[in-house]
Amino acid sequence: MAAPTLLLLALLLPAGAWPGLPRRPCVHCCRPAWPPGPYARVSDGDPWRSLPRVRPTIDIEILKGEKGEAGIRGRAGRSGKEGPPGARGLQGRKGQKGQVGPPGAPCQRAYAAFSVGRREGLHSSDDFQAVPFDTELVNLDGAFDLAAGRFLCTVPGVYFLSLNVHTWNYKETYLHIMLNRRPAAVLYAQPSERSVMQAQSLMLLLAAGDAVWVRMFQREQDNAIYGERGDLYITFSGHLVKPAAEL
Numbered sequence: 001m002a003a004p005t006l007l008l009l010a011l012l013l014p015a016g017a018w019p020g021l022p023r024r025p026c027v028h029c030c031r032p033a034w035p036p037g038p039y040a041r042v043s044d045g046d047p048w049r050s051l052p053r054v055r056p057t058i059d060i061e062i063l064k065g066e067k068g069e070a071g072i073r074g075r076a077g078r079s080g081k082e083g084p085p086g087a088r089g090l091q092g093r094k095g096q097k098g099q100v101g102p103p104g105a106p107c108q109r110a111y112a113a114f115s116v117g118r119r120e121g122l123h124s125s126d127d128f129q130a131v132p133f134d135t136e137l138v139n140l141d142g143a144f145d146l147a148a149g150r151f152l153c154t155v156p157g158v159y160f161l162s163l164n165v166h167t168w169n170y171k172e173t174y175l176h177i178m179l180n181r182r183p184a185a186v187l188y189a190q191p192s193e194r195s196v197m198q199a200q201s202l203m204l205l206l207a208a209g210d211a212v213w214v215r216m217f218q219r220e221q222d223n224a225i226y227g228e229r230g231d232l233y234i235t236f237s238g239h240l241v242k243p244a245a246e247l
Contacts, residue, residue: 112155113239114144121168121227122234124218131175131214131225135232149236150213153206157243162201163187163214166233168224169195175225176215179204183215195226197233203241212238 117135132149144151153159165187167173173189177200187200206212214236216223227233 110243115237118234124216124223129216153210161238166226171224172221
């Protein structure tokens with residue numbers, strides 16, 4: 001009975017399990033292992049050298065589940081940088097004519113003018129002497145003082161001024177058109193046996209409060225302007241050309 005038992009153990013137990021016997025490595029006796037592992041060394045003589053390797057693949061569509069519900073909308077992101085301006089669009093169609101607006105306020109224009117004269121002749125009695133006037137032709141708002149011979153500007157702007165006199169025989173005629181205390185222009189005539197009409201004109205930019213007047217200037221010779229009661233030989237005029245608000 002011992003012999004059959006030993007034979008059965010020899011078949012069931014591996015060679016290394018026998019006590020006292022050296023363990024031998026496992027060797028394939030019939031054919032090589034198939035397929036080789038991914039890190040196995042393969043020689044040119046191996047029979048599976050020319051065979052293609054087959055790698056398993058997994059179809060993701062089979063594992064993919066059903067589409068879920070939409071999630072909650074997130075917060076808006078920060079605004080991006082401003083882009084370059086786009087191309088100009090096409091011109092639109094002409095719109096309809098609008099309604100007539102209400103009438104505007106009447107245009108208010110500024111006016112200033114004077115024109116005065118002197119009928120009596122005048123001889124200068126001092127080096128500098130203001131020329132007074134005795135005849136008022138135009139004097140808007142009373143801006144010209146006849147006795148003082150001065151125009152006081154109340155509407156600033158550009159003014160045109162003119163002075164006309166009649167010279168006296170054998171006497172010098174020397175006058176200044178004055179702006180405040182500064183001579184702005186000269187009217188002059190040399191002594192002559194014939195009396196003539198002399199004129200001077202200019203344009204001045206006047207500010208409010210400026211005074212314009214005529215002054216006689218006496219030098220070594222007699223200085224005089226001719227006049228008589230029946231006719232008007234001496235005139236001084238001025239008017240506003242353009243107010244300062246429109247300059």
